Every structure is written in structure tokens, then in C-alpha cells.
Amino acid sequence: MKVHFLGTAAFEGIPSLFCQCLTCKQARERGGKNRRSRTSVMFDHDLKVDFPPDTLMHSFQYGLDMNSVKDLLITHSHSDHLYAEDMAIRAKGYAQSGEEAMHVYGHDLPFRLIFQALNGLEHNYKFHRVIPFQPVQTQTATIVPLLADHDSLETCLLYAIEKNGKTVLYGNDSGWFPDETWAWLKDKQFDLVILECTTGRVGHRNNHMNVDAVLETKTWMDEVGALKPGAKVFVTHFSHNAGLLHEDLVDIFGPHGIEVAYDGLIVEL
């Protein structure tokens, strides 16, 4: 399975619009892996997680035909994960998207925003409201939505994804996982784990994981055998406010067997 990290930043992007912090200044100078757009991952061209405002740019940058996406999983309603207005671009009158429906999976609030954006337009989406911990067979994968601790006003979801014989934990925006999610993960095994490390060295781990939370999660996974032999663990969804450049993140996570994602990275499982 091909895993394509299309974007790897939190809401603000790096370097962030307007920002004059040292990290943004250095990221502007260095470019390359320090240039991060809002987070999304594509699996094999037909399964995508989240629909950020940089989706049009991703299609230019990577030469992607977004109409090849059969299943779109939405984690939550924050605008770096769902720019609902652009979902209308696939509706009749804006696109000739053909007969094939794009199936969209998510919880209440993302769907409400998408329906508002579609505003009665004729469209070819099929919406599937998922329930945490209830597996769903999509067109391209078996998915299990898991609970995150990210926004107390919304049911935010992580996804376990089984596709072409490979298993992935898509873990952002997660915060420190709720107990139910730890319990579900206990007897599972993954080929790829994607975790968020939005906040760097800050002292708390609610809403977003910090460095320590990521390291503890990796240690737990090693201990309970949640990682298959040769499994890969990646961190993504970085904020400039963490004050860490790509090189700093590699220094922090490399010794722990955790790899740092960057925009455009392709991983073959």
C-alpha cells in the first residue's frame, strides 16, 4: 500500500501566514521539509483522510486527480481537517465528476458543515455517519472509528484502517487517547502508526499530543506488541508554536524509532 503524506502541519501551516517567530523565519529560509501545509494523507489514490484548505494545492503539487478518491474519512470539523466550502466544488455546476459517488465517512458536525456548504446543490457524495468502535466496510478498506480527546464540544475521531492486508492507525488530532481507545488498541497490531505531535515540549497532553505523549505511546505499543515486525511509526501535524524545525524533530524522535513525516513523503507498506 502506498501512503502519501500530502500535508503535515497543524492549522497555522509552517511557515505560518503572517508569523515572525524564529521557527517560521528559519522555515522560510530553509524551505524543503520545513515547509508544511495542512494535514492530510492519501492511501493508494483512492482513500483519503481529511479535506484541508490546501487540497487544491495538493492536487497541483503532487499531480493528483482527486476524483480518484472513492472513500474520504473525516476526523473532525476543524478547518485544517475539513474545509467544507471546497466540498461543493465537486457538485453539479462546478464539476463534471462522473457517475461514481465519493463516499464520505464522519460524525455529526463535519456532515452538518458539508451539508451547509452544499446548500441544496445536486451532488454525488454518499454520506456515512460512523459510530465510534463500530467497524465499517468501505469501498476500499475496513475502518474502525476510534475516540480522540481533542475537542470537548465534538466527537473527534481517529481511524484504524485495514487496506490490502495492511493495518494503519491514523491518530490525529488525538490528544492523549481516551481509555476506551487504549482498551480497543490493546490486542491490535499495526504496520503503520501515524501520531500527532502538534505542541512539542509543552507540559500538557489534552487536545493534542506533546513529545512525551508520543514517546509514551510508542513505548506502550512496543510493550503490548501493537507493532508488527517492521512496523513504522510516524509523527505529523506540527505547529510552528512548538518551535521545532524538521531537523529538531528528527533529533528528538529518531533515537526512539519514530520517523518524522514531511509534505510529499511517500511510504510503501
Ligand SMILES: [Zn+2]
Ligand atoms: Zn488539526
Ligand SMILES: [Zn+2]
Ligand atoms: Zn511562527
Ligand SMILES: [Zn+2]
Ligand atoms: Zn483539530
